Amino acid sequence: MASILVIDDSAYARSKVRDFLKLDGHAVLEAGDGARGLKVARDSPPDCIILDLIMPEIDGFKILSALHESAPKIPVIIVTADIQDSVRRQCIGLGAAAFIHKPPKEAELRETVQTVLGARKQ
Amino acid sequence: MTSQPTLRHIDALKEFINIGVGKAASSLNEMVNFPVTLHVPFIKVLEPEQVNVELAELGRSRLASVTLGFDGAFTGKAALVFPPDSASRLVAVLTGEEPGTPDLDSVRAGTLNEVGNILLNGVMGSLGNILQERINYSLPLYSEDTVANLITSGNMTKNTVILLVRTDFIIRQLEVEGNIILLFTVGSFDSLLSAIDASS
Numbered sequence: 001m002a003s004i005l006v007i008d009d010s011a012y013a014r015s016k017v018r019d020f021l022k023l024d025g026h027a028v029l030e031a032g033d034g035a036r037g038l039k040v041a042r043d044s045p046p047d048c049i050i051l052d053l054i055m056p057e058i059d060g061f062k063i064l065s066a067l068h069e070s071a072p073k074i075p076v077i078i079v080t081a082d083i084q085d086s087v088r089r090q091c092i093g094l095g096a097a098a099f100i101h102k103p104p105k106e107a108e109l110r111e112t113v114q115t116v117l118g119a120r121k122q
Numbered sequence: 123m124t125s126q127p128t129l130r131h132i133d134a135l136k137e138f139i140n141i142g143v144g145k146a147a148s149s150l151n152e153m154v155n156f157p158v159t160l161h162v163p164f165i166k167v168l169e170p171e172q173v174n175v176e177l178a179e180l181g182r183s184r185l186a187s188v189t190l191g192f193d194g195a196f197t198g199k200a201a202l203v204f205p206p207d208s209a210s211r212l213v214a215v216l217t218g219e220e221p222g223t224p225d226l227d228s229v230r231a232g233t234l235n236e237v238g239n240i241l242l243n244g245v246m247g248s249l250g251n252i253l254q255e256r257i258n259y260s261l262p263l264y265s266e267d268t269v270a271n272l273i274t275s276g277n278m279t280k281n282t283v284i285l286l287v288r289t290d291f292i293i294r295q296l297e298v299e300g301n302i303i304l305l306f307t308v309g310s311f312d313s314l315l316s317a318i319d320a321s322s
Contacts, residue, residue, distance in 0.1 A: 011229070081244070082243050083247035084250045084251055102149070103152050105152065
């Protein structure tokens with residue numbers, strides 16, 4: 001079991017991700033905007049972060065860059081509706097551990113989280 | 123002088139849009155677990171006042187819509203449009219709330235915004251990938267209005283030339299129908315045609 005922070009402005013999207021993660025017994029923290037997400041990541045560092053890209057105020061790219069600077073050891077999985085190859089490359093370049101298209105498939109999300117958490121322990 | 127699309131441009135764009143809408147339909151199918159039937163896209167070059175005429179058959183009553191502005195290689199607006207009853211049924215299926223209840227109303231805008239975000243990004247992102255052009259999006263915006271106000275608001279002057287793309291879809295088992303509408307405005311229109319030429 002791990003603690004996982006989900007940063008997404010959509011309550012509907014957060015609820016779907018939360019339901020999938022709870023199947024593996026993970027403790028899920030939620031943030032509905034970038035500022036809150038960065039604060040939670042700083043105050044209660046999670047084992048993994050699931051991050052949306054298209055958000056108001058602070059978008060996912062800025063959050064990813066900030067996390068890469070302040071908490072480079074916390075793996076970040078991008079879950080986004082933006083399916084552009086150039087966006088995927090940009091996120092990986094900014095340090096994302098994985099990139100998943102919305103809506104996330106249950107098996108894909110759970111396996112990706114397990115892989116990322118496993119890699120972190122090594 | 124703005125380039126005019128040839129039949130080859132229209133045919134190629136129709137195919138690219140088909141691929142993108144297929145991606146969007148696959149995402150919607152993933153969300154609701156029912157088949158999504160697509161209709162062949164309709165593409166026309168129009169002046170702003172003609173857009174309303176073309177879209178009039180969607181009705182004069184208020185529609186539920188999510189719009190997403192885009193710029194970068196191409197500029198314009200993408201919209202996901204539902205008759206209000208279809209929107210309610212879709213939200214009820216996605217959230218498990220009962221239609222017509224206050225709980226459903228409270229999650230309606232947020233849920234439809236996320237659906238619009240996924241579907242419209244699916245169409246536009248696929249187009250960007252095929253044409254190898256980066257597209258930047260605004261945040262999705264949910265509203266309920268007439269189709270004329272939903273689609274033609276914004277900075278379209280009388281001289282704007284518009285490429286209208288419309289495709290319709292239906293989820294029979296849920297009695298949900300909707301439309302995906304894309305408007306490419308002039309300027310971006312030239313870059314769109316250049317990108318199509320470069321890709322074929």
